[in-house]
Amino acid sequence: NAGVMQNPRHLVRRRGQEARLRCSPMKGHSHVYWYRQLPEEGLKFMVYLQKENIIDESGMPKERFSAEFPKEGPSILRIQQVVRGDSAAYFCASSPRQGAGELFFGEGSRLTVL
Amino acid sequence: GQQLNQSPQSMFIQEGEDVSMNCTSSSIFNTWLWYKQDPGEGPVLLIALYKAGELTSNGRLTAQFGITRKDSFLNISASIPSDVGIYFCAGQPNTGGFKTIFGAGTRLFVKA
Numbered sequence: 001n002a003g004v005m006q007n008p009r010h011l012v013r014r015r016g017q018e019a020r021l022r023c024s025p026m027k028g029h030s031h032v033y034w035y036r037q038l039p040e041e042g043l044k045f046m047v048y049l050q051k052e053n054i055i056d057e058s059g060m061p062k063e064r065f066s067a068e069f070p071k072e073g074p075s076i077l078r079i080q081q082v083v084r085g086d087s088a089a090y091f092c093a094s095s096p097r098q099g100a101g102e103l104f105f106g107e108g109s110r111l112t113v114l
Numbered sequence: 115g116q117q118l119n120q121s122p123q124s125m126f127i128q129e130g131e132d133v134s135m136n137c138t139s140s141s142i143f144n145t146w147l148w149y150k151q152d153p154g155e156g157p158v159l160l161i162a163l164y165k166a167g168e169l170t171s172n173g174r175l176t177a178q179f180g181i182t183r184k185d186s187f188l189n190i191s192a193s194i195p196s197d198v199g200i201y202f203c204a205g206q207p208n209t210g211g212f213k214t215i216f217g218a219g220t221r222l223f224v225k226a
Contacts, residue, residue, distance in 0.1 A: 045213045093156075102162050107156045
């Protein structure tokens with residue numbers, strides 16, 4: 001029973017490049033959340049998606065960041081024209097139903113921008 | 115927006131001691147959750163609470179959903195070295211929407 005799978009675990013990008021982070025939720029889960037964690041800090045909510053729909057993107061920066069969860073395939077968090085301040089751990093979590101509260105997290109993708 | 119105030123920020127304790135940490139908010143929450151994060155890993159759910167006043171245990175861990183729905187605590191009894199990590203409270207505010215927000219974490223250090 002595979003858990004939430006995130007890849008890549010580590011990603012290095014130069015300023016101005018694009019970063020794509022992928023997340024496959026737990027089997028049977030159709031709700032995906034993305035969080036960002038800076039060193040020594042808590043998790044900051046970014047976006048909540050269901051299959052093919054963005055439900056809440058109130059934590060997502062207005063520019064350069066986008067997320068999708070297509071009908072087939074993993075959820076993608078895309079960061080365009082990365083800057084050094086984008087360096088962080090990005091965690092994906094899934095849940096089996098809307099408003100469940102209980103989130104099951106992946107191991108995270110650590111982005112380093114040079 | 116809604117914020118969770120978690121305290122203490124860090125704790126240094128001796129193996130075998132009991133630990134208590136808490137989380138407060140100025141807003142009402144529908145759900146309170148406690149997670150633990152080990153270095154380089156994602157958070158793992160420890161306890162979920164759904165009703166005001168609810169007291170739930172999971173092994174040596176006990177957590178309560180405050181009566182006012184604005185606070186929660188987590189107790190760890192007889193701490194062991196593997197309890198080391200960051201403990202996060204989290205919750206779903208009663209303002210509509212379905213996002214779960216997190217406190218800043220309590221860093222627990224256990225000395226053998």
